[in-house]
Amino acid sequence: MTTSIRKIPAIKRFLVGDVAKRMVATGIVILAFIIGLNVLAPYLTPNKPTGARADGQLFRPFQEPSKDHIMGTNDIGLDIYTRVLYGGRVPLLVATFSTLFALLLGVPLGLLSGYLGGFLDKLISLIMDSLFAFPGLILAIAITAMIGPSILNTAAAIAVIYVPVFFRVVRSQVLSIKELLYVEAAKSIGESTLSIVFRYILPNTIPGILVILSMGFADAILIEAGLSFIGLSTVVPPDASWGLDVAIGRNYLLSGSWWIITFPGIMLIFATLGFSLISEGLNDLMNPKLSE
Amino acid sequence: MLLNVINLKKYFPVEKSFIEKLITKTKSFVHAVDDISFSIRKKEIFGLVGESGCGKSTTGRLCIGLIEPTDGKIFFDGCEISSLAKRELKKLRKKIQMIFQDPTASLNPKMRIGEAISRPLKIQGNYSKQEIKVEVLQALDTVALTPPENFYHRYPYELSGGQRQRAVIARSLVLKPEFVVADEPIAMIDVSVRAQIMDLIENLRKGRQMTFLLITHDLASARYLCDRIAIMYAGKIVEIGFKNELFTNPQHPYTKALLSAVPVPDPKHKIDRIIIGGEVPSLINPPKGCRFNPRCPYAETVCQTVEPILDKVGDEHYVACIPKPFYKK
């Protein structure tokens, strides 16, 4: 016999509905771990990422993971574990700069365009939509190929991709918030345009901005790695960067040196996963329709 | 007369895509408010009643200068609202305020109640921090959000619907205005606390000598609260009168139908209902002549061509209907 009566178990009552929060928390833990590794790298390994052991000698290249080198050594005899620890600095820096650039440009434009409307809005939107439609990586490739890769240059190239993302999200939120009654109420008590934008609209777009911000971090790390992969690396060997190390490893793939690409790749995934979990969780938290 | 509205019109342009603009030269408009006139006395609660989309909320927004009229004039205490410069309009806000339908939506979710209520004072300037706090607490007290200190630091989501609406009213009171436009102040509130909001409005009128324009679709509460009522249909006022006259001796077929459509909370009362077919017409191309003529059971041919104007039929009782079937009887 079937029944549609459900006893709700106590454990379910206890656990209900915090999937989103747990996603954000997991993301933060992963990130803290990754950033911790990068900051504490000098204390976690006796070796240097670019050169050598304490005595200045290189290791034997192409060593499989072993007790001495838990992640093996690479083509020129550097310890991969050490490089993995240090290799996040460049992508994280590039990601930070690029999302900051994009945020500083995209958010004000979105606010302006969305709130003022009219021809200006149409024009900016057209430009931003065109940029948005363009494959981001290819745009970044074009820009870095022309201006040459460096931390700031690469960050700027990636920022160009993300400006329209911030713009679109902020603008669409402004458009919907602008129609809300509390904005009209603010007008009715005589609030100035500036005050409406900054007191009533901007604070309510912040959750949306945070979602894009963390997604932007994840994407920036991936794009930086992608640029490294096709030879537009931000740093040159022997400096360490996860993307670059994966790119180098590609040359030794057929000989089966799996460890050269595997470990930096996993670190890349972990770092981006941290950001994307935060973004996904925040998105749920702000969208009550999707959470129970 | 505190407020005089004369031949007020508001047409909203219909948003068109770029290509439609190319194809058709003619611009089309939503005739939201189409040539209405009325006046409100000091200390009066004036009701503007109609179905959704009849233009009553637009009228309310026009009356506080939130949007500009397409044509016509609004005089408040002798000065014309629509001709005011921004700075003068800001001064006028001290005297005119508005309450909106949805209390939840009319409070910024990221702003504490105290801050929200203090904004009108801060915008006007000339108040010290101390004064502002005193005024805000006093306003909270007036709307019975007591003890006021408890509510000062709360966020809107921590309040119930009725409490939020009282906070909104407090915000509109803090400058001690003379005139308040209340746009469906009880529509989104639980039945059991509606009367509380209505009593609050009534007490403000008595105690503070305030004047209200009450916009509502609910005839029963309009009858409870208002002194005079104007009935709107499709952008036009079809009938104005004192509430008892209007409810006991309605003249316009629309008023009559509207009154008979209200469900009466009394099972012994048997309604002789006038069932009107069809639905409210599009205001982009409103019907020629009387706007109600396609649905009106008493329509004559003349109604299809001649636009009726408000005609005096009794003591301050005006109706815009050509055949006047009930009056003649």
Place this chain on the structure above:
Amino acid sequence: MSSRNNTHLLEVSRLNVEYLTKKGTVKALRDVTFKLDSGTALGIVGESGCGKSTLAFSIIRCIQPPGFITSGSIFFDGVDLLQLSENKMRKMRGKNISLIPQDPMTSLNPVMRVGEHFMEMIGNHEPHLDKAERKKRALDILEKLGIPSERFKDYPHQFSGGMRQRVMIGLALLLNPKLVIADEPTTSLDALVEAQILELIQKLTKELSLTLILITHNIGVVAEICNRVIVMYAGQIVEEANTLQLFDKPLHPYTEALLASVPNPIEEIKKLNWIPGSPPNLLNLPKGCSFYLRCRYAFDKCRTTEPELINLEERRVRCFLYERGE
């Protein structure tokens, strides 16, 4: 399969529904018990959040997670709906019990033609009928509702609100169900259209001798259409009576206060009452009577003990004021 013989069309007993939310468990329905005879038009009134819509959806077993029916039984025509398999229950919906939803504007599939909704419904429940017969039945009901047959091929967005609600009523009545539940059927409509629809519902109820459950917050609508009323407060039935009795002499302090707080459009009212405070938080119900804090008759016992529904002649009330011997 449990079944028993009785004369009631619907017999709900001790129905409990809970919603699991992040903040805790919301007790949406608490021990809801009532019987409904064939041919009755029952009104269920209460303010928003009192559980009246939850009750409607529980009867057709359409409570979506995070809501759960945690205990109780719903006997319909002698069969406990809560013990049916999902497939058997599905066949009951629309055929034996149907629902008229609240907002007709959003209740039709926007990418399907209006006629398709009817054809699909018949095809689903009476697959033996061929296409011509299906169409005939659909057009029959459209005619009854005053919808021109040429509109069969239109999409929902081409219909006005009133027309859409007619369509929803048509879908609900298409298969001659024994019980129709109307969940605030006119709340989202304008006054004159509301009058049309109420008239239509009244007419059809009589013509087809339907059993109707009408869920509404509008006391006037109940007074007009229903012959029996249940008043709900905070997930419980607080009073049940014949309509005339209830309006004549409300027993529960909440009913009394509620009726006194509603303005009557046909008479001049000097003073309305209002109930202080607001309904209790269903996450954290107070001990004792849930109306205690707002009640003007409350005494000590109300604070500590929860009152049961007391059977009086022909009516029931959940209040200590009516306990026998006190």
Place this chain on the structure above:
Amino acid sequence: MTLKAYIITRSLLALPMTIFLLSVVFIIVRILPGNPIDLILGPHATPEMKTILAQRLGLDIPIYLQYLHYIAGVFQGNLGKSMHTGIPISQEILQYFPNTVVLAVAAMFVALAIGIPLGVLASQRFSKTEDIIVRLFGATVYVIPVFWLGMILQLVFGVYLRIFPVAGIGPLPSKSLTGLYILDFLLVGDLQGFAKSISYLVMPAFTLGLIISGVFMRLTRTYMVETMRQDYTVAAVSRGLRKQTIIYKYALRNALLPLVTMIGLEIAGLLAGAVLTEVTFSWPGLGTYLVSRIGLRDYPAVQGCIVFFAVIVIVVSFIVDLTYAYLDPRVRL
């Protein structure tokens, strides 16, 4: 708005979009710091060499004239000549592009085949274990660098298990009829060649498709959760319709409308991913072409390639918008 008006509006919008994107490419190539002449010739070039190269590249005339020549050229389908091979760039692109189309279409197929069913599954098991697993899977595939996944697959299935070829596109058909080699195999009737070329296609298409599928999974889930809660779906449940009818005819059909738009936007992601995938698998497509020309400092070719991508994106998004308009009766009218 009628569909016709919509089409016209949309096509008129495509023009400024194209011009804007072309301008962006121009700015990147000609105006940003980093002079191609210096980049090509290196630090030790003499002024004479620079002048000659500037003439060859058409960089010796005023910048606005360069811009006009460039725009006019693009609209005539003239993207200049490769510095490396001397062949017109448009000709080179058309030689590589069909291979990218094959990869992109196959990857899109994989992405939809994985993403939509899993998204529907997650929405039906909302907040339950299956849902959480699908979401984590979606979040993870989204963040895997596509080239890294490709290399891992190459290692496992190519180097160790030897199930699929490690890289390359495989043999080409004897005759080129449509340009799309995979169709040509079928047209020629060479089934063996067809099977062989499929075995080369599997890994790159799966790699790219899996990465893209995360987005579809997530969107399908989101839209389905929304449409499952819409009044029309609840009303359909209350009418006792079959579960399959409700899921597919009510929820999914309505969820597909916004999904079509997102598919259009994902074309950009697909092309970007295709560049990296092609490089990883040495797939002779446009991405490989672009990357190799960057390495060779063949700037006219790089510019032409990017212009071509821009045009493709605009054309595809145009088609997708029309599909949306066609599918939604509210737009169709």
